[in-house]
Amino acid sequence: MSNFQILYQDSQSPARAGLLTTAHGQVETPAFMPVGTAGAVKGITPQQLRETGSSIILANTYHLMLRPGVETIEKLGGLGKFMSWSGPILTDSGGYQVFSLNQLTKINDEGVEFASHIDGASVYLNAEIATDIQNRLGVDIIMCFDQCTAFGAKDNEVKKAVERTIRWANRSKKAHKNPSQMLFGIVQGGINPELRTLCATELVDIGFDGYALGGLSVGEGHENMIKTVKHTMQYLPPGKPHYLMGVGTPADIVAAVYAGIDMFDCVLPTRNGRNAFAFTENGPLRLRNNVHINDSRPIEDGCGCYCCRNFSRASLRHFFNSGEMLGPILVSIHNLTFYQRLMAKIRQALKEGKFCNLVKEFTIDN
Amino acid sequence: MSNFQILYQDSQSPARAGLLTTAHGQVETPAFMPVGTAGAVKGITPQQLRETGSSIILANTYHLMLRPGVETIEKLGGLGKFMSWSGPILTDSGGYQVFSLNQLTKINDEGVEFASHIDGASVYLNAEIATDIQNRLGVDIIMCFDQCTAFGAKDNEVKKAVERTIRWANRSKKAHKNPSQMLFGIVQGGINPELRTLCATELVDIGFDGYALGGLSVGEGHENMIKTVKHTMQYLPPGKPHYLMGVGTPADIVAAVYAGIDMFDCVLPTRNGRNAFAFTENGPLRLRNNVHINDSRPIEDGCGCYCCRNFSRASLRHFFNSGEMLGPILVSIHNLTFYQRLMAKIRQALKEGKFCNLVKEFTIDN
Numbered sequence: 001m002s003n004f005q006i007l008y009q010d011s012q013s014p015a016r017a018g019l020l021t022t023a024h025g026q027v028e029t030p031a032f033m034p035v036g037t038a039g040a041v042k043g044i045t046p047q048q049l050r051e052t053g054s055s056i057i058l059a060n061t062y063h064l065m066l067r068p069g070v071e072t073i074e075k076l077g078g079l080g081k082f083m084s085w086s087g088p089i090l091t092d093s094g095g096y097q098v099f100s101l102n103q104l105t106k107i108n109d110e111g112v113e114f115a116s117h118i119d120g121a122s123v124y125l126n127a128e129i130a131t132d133i134q135n136r137l138g139v140d141i142i143m144c145f146d147q148c149t150a151f152g153a154k155d156n157e158v159k160k161a162v163e164r165t166i167r168w169a170n171r172s173k174k175a176h177k178n179p180s181q182m183l184f185g186i187v188q189g190g191i192n193p194e195l196r197t198l199c200a201t202e203l204v205d206i207g208f209d210g211y212a213l214g215g216l217s218v219g220e221g222h223e224n225m226i227k228t229v230k231h232t233m234q235y236l237p238p239g240k241p242h243y244l245m246g247v248g249t250p251a252d253i254v255a256a257v258y259a260g261i262d263m264f265d266c267v268l269p270t271r272n273g274r275n276a277f278a279f280t281e282n283g284p285l286r287l288r289n290n291v292h293i294n295d296s297r298p299i300e301d302g303c304g305c306y307c308c309r310n311f312s313r314a315s316l317r318h319f320f321n322s323g324e325m326l327g328p329i330l331v332s333i334h335n336l337t338f339y340q341r342l343m344a345k346i347r348q349a350l351k352e353g354k355f356c357n358l359v360k361e362f363t364i365d366n
Numbered sequence: 367m368s369n370f371q372i373l374y375q376d377s378q379s380p381a382r383a384g385l386l387t388t389a390h391g392q393v394e395t396p397a398f399m400p401v402g403t404a405g406a407v408k409g410i411t412p413q414q415l416r417e418t419g420s421s422i423i424l425a426n427t428y429h430l431m432l433r434p435g436v437e438t439i440e441k442l443g444g445l446g447k448f449m450s451w452s453g454p455i456l457t458d459s460g461g462y463q464v465f466s467l468n469q470l471t472k473i474n475d476e477g478v479e480f481a482s483h484i485d486g487a488s489v490y491l492n493a494e495i496a497t498d499i500q501n502r503l504g505v506d507i508i509m510c511f512d513q514c515t516a517f518g519a520k521d522n523e524v525k526k527a528v529e530r531t532i533r534w535a536n537r538s539k540k541a542h543k544n545p546s547q548m549l550f551g552i553v554q555g556g557i558n559p560e561l562r563t564l565c566a567t568e569l570v571d572i573g574f575d576g577y578a579l580g581g582l583s584v585g586e587g588h589e590n591m592i593k594t595v596k597h598t599m600q601y602l603p604p605g606k607p608h609y610l611m612g613v614g615t616p617a618d619i620v621a622a623v624y625a626g627i628d629m630f631d632c633v634l635p636t637r638n639g640r641n642a643f644a645f646t647e648n649g650p651l652r653l654r655n656n657v658h659i660n661d662s663r664p665i666e667d668g669c670g671c672y673c674c675r676n677f678s679r680a681s682l683r684h685f686f687n688s689g690e691m692l693g694p695i696l697v698s699i700h701n702l703t704f705y706q707r708l709m710a711k712i713r714q715a716l717k718e719g720k721f722c723n724l725v726k727e728f729t730i731d732n
Contacts, residue, residue: 038684038688038690039681039684039685039688039690040685040688040690040691040692042690042691042692043691043692043695044692045672045692045695045696046676047672047676063688067684067687067688068659068680068683068684068687072659072660072680072684075660075662076660076662076678076680076681077662082678082680082681082684083681084676084677084681293434293438294438294441294442296441296442296443306411306413310412310413310450311450312442312448314434314438314442314448315405315442315448315449315450317434318404318405318433318434318438318448319405319406321433321434322404322405322406322429322433324404324405324406324408325406325408325409325691325694325695326406326408326409326410326411328691329409329411329691329695330411
């Protein structure tokens, strides 16, 4: 039996609603995964996180291997227990963080030696180590170790990264020893269609439980991103889950679902929440602004989140201006609730065969 | 009918358990009030605060008058609504903050002109203004405007402050216009017994709904503090609530209840919580320490708080070491729960006539 079922296929696009079954529970797709980089979604307790409607979260191998270390998490019963999250967890492999957070000291086909962003200590990571760590963290979905390139990288650099990503995907699959976990491949290739085709085709040949698109939302812009997603989706098996990594805005998400994506993760709702930026259906609110000083309305009328049920814009503005932690906490709760409500709305529209109307609302070029 | 009833009087000491009835609900005494200086208990939502067992909280006139200003809070329906706390609130008058946070620019019998700690702007506060602001904040218990002296101040300085505090108490009572609020007088006088006697006697002559002891826990030490409390209590009416401001450690609280105190406020549980210091019955835990690195135990076995039900010492250590907000949030929840459990234990012991045993546990000189 497959651990991914497509329940509703849109008749006018590759969009679909499905159900992903993991060792720690089921996930309705399209799904948004809040980011718990270091074992905590910033500012939110697991109980508050559950109340936002989140069912699966993301954590980062890179951060967790440096601190507190996989041995500690293993001794304490795995990442879910460590962070008190009983639902499904997906970990990224560390590839992206190694390339984005570190001054590289050495990279070759074998792996990457880098300086820890915490204390500068030399650390080594390769496909086998990244897979072993993820196996031991006890999460539900793990990712192949990959090489990400920056937007604007030259084609020969991107090609080299794609070839390495394919070899490392092979090695990740061989190293994978925890049968209760799904292993996803990561398609790289920047915004170069041929390289995306090459990477996708080769990964599908190797065969994975799901396929992610990495190396996007790194500066290429909405149009390039969606173009690349649409192109790549042609080469991925429709029956497997499709995950667009690190994306994105509500408009990005709707457009990507329209192209056939099932899973997303992004720091936007929490990072923006900590910075007084609230998402609403009528566009963002910047809660530090003077206009909110005596505004008794919640962030969003009708929103059922704890923040909107209990706090006015005026109070939230005051909390941010006074440096009270409650501001970041409450707006993170609202933003995650907003994102999960968007995902529920997308799933409902797919179920009712009305997804195209939703796409039009977001003024995406069909 | 009095709004304060003594339900259990200890036979061997002035200690008692009672019930304080306010416009926003009842408070079992002895009671501990978490500090919500600027309209938020730091790091804690009102829902989490309620779950710690807290029934009444404290906020500060000084901070709220500067930001967001009384007009804003009034327009939004009062402080309780502004901060989403439906229970009782007590506000301090601003006297203590004016003297502790500011470079004074001018002080005389009329009032105090001071520089805002936020932007240096010149602000004026006196008995009438402090009372008017508190009337308009719509809280349940308000405090007279007082003058606090530092520990070590000379007797003639302390005497001047006591005389001023008495005059300002008179003016505060005259200015008090909100009959749904109780007004408490504040006894000053440092650790000088004669001055404490003078201040207490004069305030009782004026007549207040309750009496606070201010100017303690400012460096004089446990013994001097308790000696001063015991001395002063002789001059306060037993039938009125007694509030020891800004106190204190668990041992301070038990000793002060033993002397007849009914109410406390202190930043210790939240401030220490934010700094990885957890209270337990077996003494404090410093959660950044290496000893906790693989410790799967909660802060305190058997504690029913959200933190102890869900997180190990190892996880908490990791959150603090990684700068995750969840560390301060969770340990603040635990520490407030610890304090409220202590208060519940004190009330239960008083009810059962076993309070002396509890006092002995805390190794206080009887």
